[in-house]
Amino acid sequence: MRRTLSSIIAGALIASSLALAATPATAATGRLVSATALHTYATRADVDAALTADQFDPGTDRYGVRTYRLIYRTTDATGRPTTASGLVALPINNRKTLRTVSFGHGTSIYKLDAPSTSDDVFLIGPALTFASAGFAAVAPDYLGLGVGPGPHPWMDVPSETTASLDLLRAARVFAAQQGRQLDREVYASGFSQGASAALGLARALQSGADPWFRAAAVAPISGAYDFRTAEIPALFTPEVHPLLASAYTTYLLAAFDRLHDIYPDPADVFAPPYVNLPALFDGTHPGQEIIPALPPTIDDLLTPAGKALLLHPTGRFAAALAEVDSVCTDWTPRIPVRLYYSPGDEEAVNANTAHCHATLGAPTVNVGVNTTYNGFIHEGSEVLSLPRVTRWFTDLNR
Template sequence: MRRTLSLGIAGALIASSLVVAGQPATAATGRLVSATALHTYATRADVDAALTADKFDPGTDRFGVRTYRLIYRTIDATGRQTTASGLVALPINNSKQLRTVSFGHGTEIYKGDAPSTSDDVFLIGPALTFASAGFAAVAPDYLGLGAGPGPHPWMDVPSETTAELDLLRAARVFVGGQGRQLTRDVYASGFSQGASAALGLARALQQGADPWFRAAAVAPISGAYDFRHAAIPSLFTPEVNPLLASAYTTYLLVAFDRLHDIYPDPGYVFQRPYVGLPKLFDGTHQGLEVLMALPATIDDLLTPRGKALLLHPTGRFADALAVLDSVCTDWAPRMPVRLYYSPGDEEAVNANTEHCHAALAGHGVAAPTINLGVDIDYNGFVHEGSEVLGVPQVTRWFTQLSS
């Protein structure tokens, strides 16, 4: 069983003044604060062993890998200066020019469950895979996770975008200090929460958010791209595991209220005895502890007003959901796009991928949906299995595009 709780989990059962995603960057954003060497996988065989321990296909591996934790300057969800952390994985080879893959991880609630602060292969496996294939891989922890201060603003695409972009900038400086260079091309991918983050990053790069980096392709995996019309309604159906529906509903309400003030007090949306749940989503509580505190079903969790707020959002909540869902609706990617999914996903239901595909098609964008099949052996959950299946396929596609 995995040790965390995430939309990608199934826990115990889950130097620029450009505007980025509506928030102003400053000369300080992306500045490297520190770099810490983490692990050396000296040979391809070492990478193979690490990946196969968590069922990742090592078929794209070519090189050993070194990993590092970077801490860097960025802005928080309100535009104030802060720091964040992220993982950088580099191939052990003689290449001086490295194309980059940015990979966004799935939902986590515990600060330590982030790529740069965890040894969980589910979190670091994507970076190892891309780096062993010859890419420089960067994996943001996002705000408030890893070594970053404060609570995590879950599913806030603008701050996910700035965290990813500023990690790219810090990584460019770090890699340059090793006598190597990140080329302009960035291949964006991510799983679950990170799928929306990947689209947000690709959109920002296409819009000129950085004078150096440009989006070469984007390949999100099993995203919840349409919260208002697919992800939220599915929480009230048998399509989503009921305990995980309870978990994701709580995280959504707590995170969005913290950032957007969408209800007057916890008792407005949560039934007794669950009005104290928000305190568990401060980043200091591990997944199993949170799962044990949750009701088994969403009906036991919510008041009638809480259910109405979710199913019929208005005001600030509706506006925030529109920003989240805009990753598929308000732009036309000019780079290759593929949407990866597994049928029968019990967390980010397939309607999300269908809606994103349709929205992009409405802008004249051909974004093929790629059926990954099902790996029911990954803790018995389709959703998590889609990362394990998807990352090697995305690696092969990015390698083809970059060769």
């Protein structure tokens, strides 16, 4: 069952495991702690069946795929040692050296709705697609999701970047245990929240953050790249689905206050009876529990001070939003970049992509609209973009 925010709202509105050899756990970032075999899709037809069952295009499939959950050492959003988990998918073929795709998933509010802990094809479909096309695919759960400890620091680009980079390092060790090697070239992609994570990872790799891996290309899909002047103002308009506006606003304020202390008390920004709503966004409550607790509109959710905080951020909140938006403003890519989007996106509004196009100078790719996928254009954009991104990465890899 699909577990993204919009899919849960849509519903409201209308393996065997094998423990593998692991390196000893230490505080070193990227150190592999454990690996667990998840699923084997023995043939291309098996992958095709899994993808088409959830409307994904199998046209780039070539090989069967094996998937694994890795647990690895990384750092949390304050720089302290912690662990995180992620999915690794390897093609079943004879190639010993594999180029790698890192794919960042979209927003999840429940810990187990993550690539390495879910059978939801919307979450694992990207990794299956890239691996079946011949890449090694890695999909970080991010901090606090999957089997990682603590709450998830939503939209914290620095920790998304370190979690993604450290999973690459752990995956390189794991691949060597399987008699394979990950090439230096990393192709980064991601959807929604993961679009920012992909840009953050590509920026870090281009700057030399790792002595082995380097950025090859980046293809973000339907990201919220301009929170300050595009996404947040749109939350107060009909452009964003009203219940989703309430959900994303609560998640944003709860996560940023947890990390950056942006308001003295929830009662200052959340109107009664929603003062305790942020407590539900700690990763332990499934969406089916959260959605009924949401107000129907953002105006019902916030006090006047809460609305002012969002529309006119200052201090720590403004600095944190600037960090989110920096993925499209503070670097000049020396690698190929394409920005994929669907017109009329009711979650990550199109002004975000227009902003990133203007600041990075990257071309945009309009993939059209698929409203049959759960009734939301936003989710449909991942389904439409994925085969195009896979073909582009494959062409670049020739």
